[in-house]
Amino acid sequence: MFEPTIKDIAHICGVGVSTVSRAINDHPDINPETKEKIMDAIREYGYVPNDSARNLKRVDAKAIAVLVKGIANPFFTNMIKTIEKECKKKRYAMELSHIEADEDEVDVAQKVVKEKRLRGIIFLGGLFSHSEEKLKKLNVPFVFSTVGAIPENISRKAYSSISVDDRRESARMVEYLIGLGHTKIAILVAEAQEESIGKLRLEGYCDALRSHGITIEPKLICQTQDELSHFSMENGYLSTRRLLERGEAFTALYAVADALAIGALRALYEAGLRVPQDISLAGFDGIDMTDYTVPSITTMRQPVEEMAKDTTRLLFDIIAKKTKHQHIVYDAELAVKESTACGGS
Amino acid sequence: MFEPTIKDIAHICGVGVSTVSRAINDHPDINPETKEKIMDAIREYGYVPNDSARNLKRVDAKAIAVLVKGIANPFFTNMIKTIEKECKKKRYAMELSHIEADEDEVDVAQKVVKEKRLRGIIFLGGLFSHSEEKLKKLNVPFVFSTVGAIPENISRKAYSSISVDDRRESARMVEYLIGLGHTKIAILVAEAQEESIGKLRLEGYCDALRSHGITIEPKLICQTQDELSHFSMENGYLSTRRLLERGEAFTALYAVADALAIGALRALYEAGLRVPQDISLAGFDGIDMTDYTVPSITTMRQPVEEMAKDTTRLLFDIIAKKTKHQHIVYDAELAVKESTACGGS
DNA sequence: TTAATTATCGGAAACGTTACCGAAAAGCGT
DNA sequence: ACGCTTTTCGGTAACGTTTCCGATAATTAA
Helix, strand or coil, X not given: XXXXXXXXHHHHHCCCHHHHHHHHCCCCCCCHHHHHHHHHHHHHHCCCCCHHHHHHHCCCCCEEEEEEECCCCHHHHHHHHHHHHHHHHCCCEEEEEEECCCCCHHHHHHHHHHHHCCCEEEXXXXXXXXXXXXXXXXXXXXXXXXXXXXXXXXXXXXXXXXXXCHHHHHHHHHHHHHHCCCCCEEEEECCCCCCCHHHHHHHHHHHHHHHCCCCCCHHHEEECCCCCCCCCHHHHHHHHHHHHHCCCCCCEEEECCHHHHHHHHHHHHHCCCCCCCCCEEECCECCHHHHCCXXXXXXXXXXXXXXXXXXXXXXXXXHCCXXXXXXXXXXXXXXXXXXXXXXXX | CCXXXXXXXXXXXXXXXXXXXXXXXXXXXXCHHHHHHHHHHHHHHCCCCCHHHHHHHXXXXXXEEEEEECCCCHHHHXXXXXXXXXXXXXXXXXEEEEECCCCCHHHHHHHHHHHHCCCEEEEECCXXXXXXXXXXXXXXXXXXXXXXXXXXXXXXHHCEEEEECHHHHHHHHHHHHHHCCCCCEEEEXXXXXXXXXXXXXXXXXXXXXXXXXXXCCHHHEEECCCCCCCCCHHHHHHHHHHHHHCCCCCCEEEEXXXXXXXXXXXXXXXXXXXXXXXXXXXXXXXXXXXXXXXXXCEEEXXXXXXXXXXXXXXXXXXXXXXXXXXXXXXXXXXXXXXXXXXXXX
């Protein structure tokens, strides 16, 4: 099987290789007629430029990476899909890489950037606790999306971030539950180490309780144990069972992620507890699934599409030096559904 | 920022570039001491080989592509994750690409193969109706996984396939429902064109009814209309509503994909129908979610992990010419859960 | 000791493309 | 007619790596 190269096309058309190159890359210095002739030949012989050769030669390889930690969370699937679409629009290649729980995201980023000559990175999920020094070594712009708080000792001018105010929105959710009359509110929280999203949402929970003079009961705080897939249904299910076994009474259960809430719903059902009559259940993220469970689950909807679009656009703009690093905070939307009702004392 | 190349490393170590190349690629013709010295320098200076240059020069670029049609189906997510893991094990790069509903999978494959110099392709999902001639042009081995029937006019020696016998297993599911006493069994089917999976499962449904002397009632066959995301919860929900509006009585509903079943569950609930007391509900695929819904959903579990592993291994073996094309058919497992019960007349 | 083999290495030609530089041709004003 | 700019193009040096080929040094066989 004959695979034509740019040289073959040039030879066929009786032009130089640089002219063919100009034709494929929409360069201005070319006669429209010549260009058309070349494009015809390209179609006829099925020529496709070799990506490796291009990236090798080009200074500005058009590619970015998306590094995801915790793919188990369905919330990210939507995010990734949208980011991919945006990349296609801008004719950028997108390198998707999952980061294992035990891997260091910056190390992976570093490797992948050098390997593939990427122009930028999007970090999705995970927590983040790295030195600024190490980050600088990346030497490409990066933006964090839904990635928890970044430690104070890293200059905010050194990176971009896109997220909702997890702590505040979490507090809003708990305040909503309190407003319904609940005082014994249990919380299901995964990956609560350091400055992770889980930790932030837990803090929001504490904020809300505190500001309403409700004492924080450690027995109502249930940390999931599974290290591998933090925000999974299975994790929510098992954790809720452990919570119930403790025997501590509560009238509302707040899971810091929808996937956890779905697992919780099942565990509550098996324990003979009705939602929302016996227990109100709330989640966070706003994944589609919460609309289809029975009962549907009250949640904090993050504007995924918008966030994903802005994430991509922001990164492109930074690459093109059209803008400096930014920190965009979105409002989440409290989506009240069937799983929450008045309750409490 | 200084990015060392292989030349820099060679210069630093006082050796030739080819020696460094031998060191990184575990070639035999190298002194262990030299190798260690080189590896030390590589670590110290943070050298990472440029992937483009490698792939350009190498005849056997270590990369394959996974082309997915219909990412909305959560079943594929697991598949992809496992395939990715297997690739990592074999130190192969995996290029993941989604195929839009209106795109031709072989055209995309062709482009991507040439662009990235891939060694093989895995097709996931979608239907398949292409000429053998066109397939041959791909010029790399490919395997179809869970992709429906391939037309007779394509030689089975020209490709590999990995799947369950969709038609037979679908019939098994329906026979199980019949065994429970159901005769009025509605079916929810998406993407039923040509030789797609949906069509196959629909045929299995017909087979089972026919072999039990039950007349096939067209009004109980509900084809989803949404072109874009065939196997989505939303699609299942909307289709079930349309089915209910028809007013045709039925005691069991069989959705040809779990995602559809989950949407259906919600629609049935909203219509005041209890599952399984009023309506038995069954799905197909065996995604995790079916364990967590209330009630949990009876389904045909496909051995995802095994299938994904075998798909990858098979492709690698074919690339390495260790084996010829194969057609592996797996047994699905009927997972009876809460959503089905005795019923019917 | 000498010849033959082996282990280890360096040089240099590719791989397919882009980007720079300069040249030819064509258009323009005078 | 002339010089000037503009348009259009071809030649060629990179990009960073692998791989081939041959060379040297070290080892073994005779």
